[in-house]
Amino acid sequence: MTLTIAILLASAAVYSWKFFGYLVPEQFLEKPLVSRVAALLTVSLLSALMATQALTKGSEIQFDSRVPSLLVAAVLLRFKAPFLLVVLAAAGVAALLRFFGF
Amino acid sequence: MARRQVDTMSLGVGIATGLYGISFGALAVASGLDLWQTQLLSLLMFSGGSQFAFIGVFASGGLASLPAAITSAWMLGVRNGFYALQMKPLLEHLGFKMPVAAQLTIDESTGVATAQANSEDTKRGFWLTGAAVFVFWNSLTFAGALLGSALADPSVYGLDAAAAAAFLALLWPRLKQRQPLIVAAAAAFVAVVLTPVLPSGLPILLAAVIAFVIGGLNLFKPRAQAGDRR
Numbered sequence: 001m002t003l004t005i006a007i008l009l010a011s012a013a014v015y016s017w018k019f020f021g022y023l024v025p026e027q028f029l030e031k032p033l034v035s036r037v038a039a040l041l042t043v044s045l046l047s048a049l050m051a052t053q054a055l056t057k058g059s060e061i062q063f064d065s066r067v068p069s070l071l072v073a074a075v076l077l078r079f080k081a082p083f084l085l086v087v088l089a090a091a092g093v094a095a096l097l098r099f100f101g102f
Numbered sequence: 103m104a105r106r107q108v109d110t111m112s113l114g115v116g117i118a119t120g121l122y123g124i125s126f127g128a129l130a131v132a133s134g135l136d137l138w139q140t141q142l143l144s145l146l147m148f149s150g151g152s153q154f155a156f157i158g159v160f161a162s163g164g165l166a167s168l169p170a171a172i173t174s175a176w177m178l179g180v181r182n183g184f185y186a187l188q189m190k191p192l193l194e195h196l197g198f199k200m201p202v203a204a205q206l207t208i209d210e211s212t213g214v215a216t217a218q219a220n221s222e223d224t225k226r227g228f229w230l231t232g233a234a235v236f237v238f239w240n241s242l243t244f245a246g247a248l249l250g251s252a253l254a255d256p257s258v259y260g261l262d263a264a265a266a267a268a269f270l271a272l273l274w275p276r277l278k279q280r281q282p283l284i285v286a287a288a289a290a291f292v293a294v295v296l297t298p299v300l301p302s303g304l305p306i307l308l309a310a311v312i313a314f315v316i317g318g319l320n321l322f323k324p325r326a327q328a329g330d331r332r
Contacts (some may be wrong), residue, residue: 004162006168007139011146014179018204022196023188034141038180041104041271043282043311045178046151048309049158050269053262055295056162073267074323077274082118084104087125090267096173096259101173 065097108214108223112230115210119150120238122136125268126153128253133161133180144243147236148236149208151272153177158265163302170303175309187213190225192216206232281322288312 054066073090081089123144130140135157143153152175155220159171186207190196192215194205206229215228253259276282296305316322 003165003168004137004142004173006137006160007135007142007156010152010172010175011143013176014149014152014182015205016145017176017179017183018186018207019201021207022190022200022204024187028247033320035184036320037314038184039276040313040317041177042151042181042284043172043276043285044310044313045155045306046273047277047286047289048268048293048306049155049174049271051294052162052269052306053158053239053269053295054266055294058162059298059302061269061294061298066266067258069263070266070270073270077258077271083268083271083318084125086271087122087264087267090120090279091260091264094263095258096260098258098260 065094065102067099069093103317105223106228108227108229111217112214112227113234115214115231116234116238119210119235120168120242122268123239124246124249126157127243127248129154129246129261129265129268130157131247132253133157133163135160137244137251138208140247141240141244144240146222146238147175147179147181148205149179151156152274154265154268158269159303159306161262161265163172164238166301167303170301170307174303174306174310178306181209182207185209187224188212189215189228192221193228194221194225196256201203202230203211203228206236206281208232208235208303210235279324281316281324284322286318 050070054070055061057064057065069090072093073086076086076089121287124142127140129302129313130143131137133189135143142306143156147153147156155178156171159174176301186204189203189207189212193203209227211232214231215224219226250261252260276288289312292312293305293309296308300308
């Protein structure tokens with residue numbers, strides 16, 4: 001599978017939620033069980049992505065400058081910093097630590 | 103709310119959201135997409151969380167991880183389906199505009215629309231916010247991708263660390279209760295621990311199973327709910 005085809009498939013898959021949301025009868029997805037699982041699904045995926053992005057390299061677990069950088073991001077989020085500042089600060093901390101050889 | 107206020111709110115949300123299109127563009131290029139593939143994601147997928155997921159999984163596992171990248175992006179898009187359900191009765195008689203409305207049905211447009219007091223403002227807020235986010239998200243994705251491709255080695259600039267922070271920022275507002283907190287912690291643990299033993303991308307999908315188990319059985323339900331019964 002080429003990357004571009006994968007992008008098209010994934011985009012169609014994401015669009016299908018948006019599209020069918022307008023077609024299905026309203027009661028269908030309004031069950032508390034369904035909305036609860038959907039909300040938690042988002043949480044679990046985002047958290048798993050965050051953790052693997054911060055703590056793994058290839059197929060290995062690796063602790064490096066990404067860990068303090070993520071902690072700084074968490075502190076900024078705690079104080080309601082805007083998204084862009086959080087992301088830039090995280091990049092800055094990692095870059096700085098690497099510059100000094102960590 | 104006066105019409106002017108709706109317009110200002112929509113534009114403000116559009117610009118603020120668009121700004122992190124810069125980080126998406128730069129990260130996408132750093133993870134191995136070219137300029138056009140990056141832009142294609144912002145134009146066609148147009149859902150921040152799913153886009154970050156796609157490039158995140160692809161960055162860690164390359165071409166072999168593409169099925170997992172597609173699946174993660176798809177599963178993260180599920181909330182848009184719920185927004186669509188919410189918006190359908192509010193937008194009324196969409197007709198041929200429905201496919202366009204569907205593409206613009208994201209966190210921000212739904213958020214602004216449902217914050218309005220009357221039907222006219224709701225519709226205006228939805229379309230304006232959706233359009234503003236679309237324009238800014240896409241143009242700033244392009245700017246970010248240009249910026250990213252100008253950098254020789256992205257890890258020197260900490261872009262890999264920025265990706266983790268981006269996921270944390272998307273996750274943060276969803277962690278207000280005990281149940282999502284436990285799911286988040288368990289999912290992070292499972293995904294990291296399974297990384298050395300499973301093909302790339304799979305640990306993330308297995309972490310998603312936790313949501314089905316804890317959500318399906320409604321374990322660790324919110325404290326307020328338990329207190330209500332007293």
